Amino acid sequence: MDPSARPEQLTLPGLAAPTGAGRARRSETGVPLAQVLPIARVCVDVSPPHLDRLFDYTVPAAMSESVRPGVRVKVRFAGQDVDGYVIERVDRTEHAGALLALRRVVSAEAVLSPEVASLARSVADYYAGSMTDVLRLAIPPRLARVETEDGPARVSGRQAPDPQVDEVRSHWSDIRGGDALLTRLTAGESPRAVWTALPGTGALGGWPLALAEAVRATARSGRGVVVALPDARDVERLARALVVLGIEERTAALGPVPGPSGPEEFVRLTADMGPTPRYRSFLAALRGHVRIVIGTRAAAFAPVANLGLVVCWDDIDSMHQERRAPYPHVREVLALRSEQTGCGFLIGSVSRSIHAQALVASGWARELVADRATVRARAPRVQALTSVELAREGAGGAARLPNAAWQAITTGLKTGPVLVQVPRAGYLPVVACVRCRTPARCAVCVGPLALSGAHAVPQCSWCGALAGGWRCPECSATGLRSVRVGSDRTAEELGKAFPGVTVRVSGARSAAGVIAQVPDSPALVVCTPGAEPVAPSGYTVAALLDAAVSTSHVGLYTDQEALHRWLTAAALVRPSDAGGRVLLVGDAAPTPTNAFVRWDPAGLAQRELDERVELALPPAMRIASVTGDRHAVAMFVARVALPEGGSVLGPVEVAPPEHGAHTPARAPGRRGAARTASTLEAPVRAIVRVPAGRGRELARALSAALATASAKRETGLISIVLDPKEMV
CATH class of the missing domain: 3.30.70 (Alpha-Beta Plaits)
Structure with missing residues (x-):
């Protein structure tokens, strides 16, 4: 007999003779190995790009029961103990040398599901990154105490049906293809759509209830849903809408898996909710306690089984862009997940991103929009107060708050709150010489000087150095004038212009922070883009100041982002038949200005896309x-x-x-x-x-x-x- 045809001598007692080139080998330490599937393929947490692959380790017999795909393990790599995840177990290895054994199993909880592991690999390949970097974004840090919780689960109290629920059906009925979307989701189908939401007033009005109805329709088919939103305020609005529709929120201990006849539940998964509740929500989805997850960027990787729908709300928002390598965007992550699992896909916004429009143009997704008559009926009246429009006012037309805007605000304050959006935060974020208008710079680092208050000392925005004795290097003047006015200074000026009126400031850098909601009583609400509070009955008037600042910088997405900021604020204003008005003050770029006046985000997105195809x-x-x-x-x-x-x-x-x-x-x-x-x-x-x-x-x-x-x-x-x- 040819010696090459004989099987090799067994090196692992008790195992059958291997077939093929690969074979299981004895651990380098001689530790007894598992009798079945003795090789674990591990994703090791190491950074060099050339090590972005799976490594084989032997499974000691003592660990055989606990080493399952998805568990966290410690392994020896390059002389150090490092973390890793078991991806699979096999019966042989292609490695030519002796294998190291797994050091220990960190937790028996299989936190990495096969679907999320495949998604992480796809995202890493799509962004030329490493799988370990993606897994850091997908899986929260372990908390052993949470894994052992077994108390009774608590859910939010069921809320009685709200009269605003009637708005759900009217919203989707007003959208071309909206009713068909809900029907297909309820029937277990997986449509892909780009949805331009109609404006709606109130904490629940407009998109939250409509999106909650799409979630409920998918859940009725027995499938899971993942919804990714930009920030915690949007998550809160959607959570309230889900509760109104009878979907309860699981807020405490994990408890047992609910039966098929139990109430539908959801959890939140956001970065700012703290390590313990975040890990608890993650495990609730992983163990099948809930099949609806809403949250921010981390929710895109939520381990929800049997997915029926993934949703990205407001994909233009910069919060959807991950700040850590490999910098994935939630829209692309969910699109990859939809392709991988065959689930439905929905992008929604009151605006329209160029990337979403590209999905529509390619036929990958269908468009869900309302007709022009419906848009005009639901949207407020929009007027652009440019220098041409204000020319007849003479010198008053050049004011930051022209007479037309002042009169509109005065009228609006008689019946409700008025929204004033300012593109910059702070008091005077940019100042210049009062005589020659040379920008004021720091003598230490040449950074721009700013004023934080009416009587504040000029301070560098970069290094924080005070410039109490500042003197202009060009003309030796010591006075300063404003170049850009922030939200705090705007609130101060409006308080003087409208005495006796309550003025509220909403923004990340304001004293009160970002305000979620304001009452319907007359008040001036000054905010920066993205920090607009919600008024229950909507704002009577919105004045969007310094419009030219929004389109003054050079960038690929300047027009898109400016229109998005304006539409987001305008969507909180009452409809035109209820007296709602929006005033865009300033000479912004004509293309987004015209699209805003027409309320046509899809038109702007298609125009931008056509130009980019031509310009490559x-x-x-x-x-x-x-x-x-x-x-x-x-x-x-x-x-x-x-x-x-x-x-x-x-x-x-x-x-x-x-x-x-x-x-x-x-x-x-x-x-x-x-x-x-x-x-x-x-x-x-x-x-x-x-x-x-x-x-x-x-x-x-x-x-x-x-x-x-x-x-x-x-x-x-x-x-x-x-x-x-x-x-x-």
Whole structure:
């Protein structure tokens, strides 16, 4: 007999003779191994890109019962104990040498479900990142005490049906295809849609109740739902709407799994709810206690079984963009999850993002919008007070609050609250010389000076240094004048202009913080974009000041974001037949201004998309930003095997982030690549772009180039970001 045809001598007692090239091997320490499936494939928490793969470890016999796919384990890697997740167990390995054994099982709880593991791998591949980075976003830190909870579960009290529930059916009935969406979800189908919500007043009016009805329709089919919203205020509004529709909130101990006849329940999953309630909500979904999860970015990875629908509300909001590597966007994560599981997909907003419009244009999703007559009936009257419109007022038309706006606010205060949106927070965030108007700069770091109050000393916005003896370097004047007026100064001015009227300020930097709701009594509510409180009956008037500031900067999404901020505020105003008015004050760019007056976000999104197809810009193209030392960037770009139709722009020098300035989520500094600001050489940036259809090929090419550079331990410092928000 040919010796090569004989089976190899067994190295693991009790196991059958292996077939094929791979075989299970004895642990390096000689520890007795599990009799069945003795090899565990582990995702090890290590950072180098070339190590982004699964590693094989032997399973000691003593751990065989507790080592299951999804459990947390400790393993030995490069001489250190590191964390990992068991992805699967197999009966043989392709590794040529002896294998190490698992060190210990951290918890018997299988926190990584197969679906979420597959999703994490897909997200990592889509963004040219590592799976361990994605798992940090998907799985909260472990709390052993929560895992052992077994008390009776408490849920929020059931609320009696609210009269506003009638608005649900009217909202979806007013949307073309809205009733069909609910019917298909109830029947167990999985539609994909982009929904432009109608404006609605009140804490529950408009989108919260409509979205809650879509969730309830999916739950009636026996399937799960995941809803991702921008912030905790939106989560609270949706939670209240769900309770109104009879879906209870689980708020305490895990308890037993409810029976099929029990009430439908949901949990919240947000980053600011604290470690214990967050982990409790995560386990409630993981163990099947609830099948509805609502929350912020982390909810996109919620381990809900048998998904029927995933929802991204307000995808334009910057809070949907993850701040940590590999910087995934919730919209893309949920789209990948929809493709992976075959569940329904819904993007909703009062506005329309260009990326959502691209999904509609490609046929991947259907459009859900109301006809023009319905939009005009539900929306307030919008008027743009530009310099042309105000020319007949003479010098008064150049005021920050022209006479037309003053009269509208005066009239609105007779019947309810008035909303005033200001694009900048603070008192006077930017000041200049009173004589020559040279911008006032800090003598220490050359940062901009600002005033925090009427009698405050000028202070640097970057380093915080006081500038009590400031003198203009151009004309030696010592006085300062405002260049940009913030929300605090605006509230002060309005308080003087409207004596006796209550003035409230809502914003992250204001004394009262972000206000969730205000009463219907007459008051002036001054806020920054995104911090608009809700009025139960809606605002009578909204004045959007300094409109030119919203469109004054250069960027790929300037017009889209400006229109989104305006529509978000205007959607809180009463309909035009109830006297609701919105005044846009200032000379903003004409394209978003016209779209706002017409209340046509889909039209603007389609126009922007057509222009980007012609100019080869995202989302018609998929781009990657490569930032770092000139030599390192050149080496890396040369190594990338570009897909067909790919091209490289640059490299060009880029200014490092200004001291004290906000660093965007996609700035250099990704894990595995240090910042280049500490080097003597100015950093450069190259833009790699390919047609959108070859975007995943680009991600694979970038991952391969990163792995090669990591394995060779090249000293160049680079940062790779796929789908950066801006190219400049």
